[in-house]
Amino acid sequence: MACRIEDYALIGDCQSSALVGKNGSIDWLCLPRFDSDACFAALLGDEENGFWKIAPTSAVASVRRRYRDGTLTLETEFTTDTGTVVIIDFMPISDPTPDLVRIVTCTKGCVNVESELAIRTGYGIDVPWVQHIEGGIRAIQGPDCFRLVAPVPMRGKNYRTYSTFTVREGERVPFVLGWWPSNTEQPPPIDAEEALMDNDAYWLRWSSRCRIAGPYAEPIQRSLLTLKALTYAPTGGIVAAATTSLPESLGGVRNWDYRYCWVRDATFTLYALVSAGYTDEALAFRNWMLRAAAGMPEQLQILYGIAGERRLVEVELRWLRGYENSQPVRIGNAASTQLQLDVYGELMDTWHLSLLSGLVHNADSWGLLRALVRHLEDVWRQPDFGIWEVRGEPRHFTHSKVMCWVAFDRAVQAIEQFGLDGPVDRWRAIRDEIHAWVCREAWDDQLGSFTQFPGSKEPDASLLLMLQVGFLPPTDPRMIGTVDAVERLLTHDGLVHRYVTKASVDGLPRGEGSFLACSFWLADALVLVGRVDDARALFERLVQLCNDVGLLSEEYDPIGKRMLGNFPQALSHVALVNTALYLSRYEGRREEAAQ
């Protein structure tokens, strides 16, 4: 059985990643890319769907884990009656073909350890042909070839590969599992210890570029490392999460594939990276976006594959029983064909912020963005599927319209402040028309708040973002009322739900956890409306929800007190970084004022 979501940790090589359980089992791995077929899929099924476990054979008294400081190298320490072993797990970043390295070290006494490997390609269903080779085994299946080498004997049983061995204090036993395309020559084996040194040096160098200090430096650094790990280095695309189909409600159907690049999530990520000083990654993503969006403006998608692929057909994998029986397991994502008007605003806002921070040259990308804004003139009045990508009927979601306002507002500013060319009077008029529409149609006097869509009678947590984008000032009673309505009607035990789920709106059975990004957005809103102590208390509570190695999933179940949804999720980590920055800026301003 798979572990609880929070009992996993992420390792990766900026092309793909793996989830390592507290029990020493790697239950999720897709090679060679994040969105490739999984060869370990026990996470979404059971052991028959592929995993690789290394753990003591005798009873484990305690397990402790940590990442080596400033790196993505994971250490899992098992204490047993006879001694202590640490398993060091990582994926070397600069290898031409991917490798997964696991070094078993004994730090005290003497421990019997077993490695059990079941490779199941094609998302956990296909059993490869395994041969013994010098120093290990080779497994081949269709397009995939794997080689496991280790200085211990290996034996095959029931289509699995086992090694049982004893490690004594000071001994280290390295395992390297490599992958390459089966139609090519096998690459030379790597040296595990050398790879460990190089890999740690790479991540330490990367971490040292972070220019954020202060009280929240540690969770910020772990979040930034996680965001970097979710970046596909060859193209600059950023995946929304490392997994597919971890459920938003246990046993439910809200199970989606996040191993793609959402324009929305990635623009938020970009903002966090720029704020922390990671301009290379920001520029790589900017270039990814320009390539992905290039072409006819009406063909802009809200999500793409990590190299900009457009066809992400949603398919159900019937042979996987789902995480804790949450079916279906899906790959691909039908949201890729939805109209979601907010992405225009997110793109324009991010570009505007990069202009202000000097990251892009004035004219850079303006041609493409101008064409997109021109297209928005034709479509902003249409109903859409909104930020939450509902599977029900399209509607006039308030957040979508607010973000259309952002798109025209930033376009007007680009012309007025940066001297770029465009139909400024026409865009100014549309901007004002949208503003008036939102204030008129989406305000509910009885509720004292803006609503999810005209006539809905309920707030939506995405409306908290109205403050961040400057739609109305934080002193405006309508904003104070909206923050208040979100707190009253959408929080459970202090954590925020996206909206009240109901089949009539989102086309799915109701029920899901609190949405962590929205909970951080509430903290941001509280800073902006001046309730800074409440904001800090909420932020600190949210940081406490990170697992033992600093990772967050998409959602949290305040009743079951466990994580839900895909993991680790970029949006949650971005929101953590941005709230920490908001709070730090506020503290900074307060200190300045006191001097």
Ligand SMILES: OC[C@H]1O[C@H](O[C@H]2O[C@H](CO)[C@@H](O)[C@H](O)[C@H]2O)[C@H](O)[C@@H](O)[C@@H]1O
């Ligand atoms: O809840 C329905 C939708 O859930 C997913 O979308 C969510 O994740 C996206 C990626 O992080 C995020 O951009 C979006 O705002 C979230 O609602 C799923 O990808 C959709 O297919 C699904 O309809």
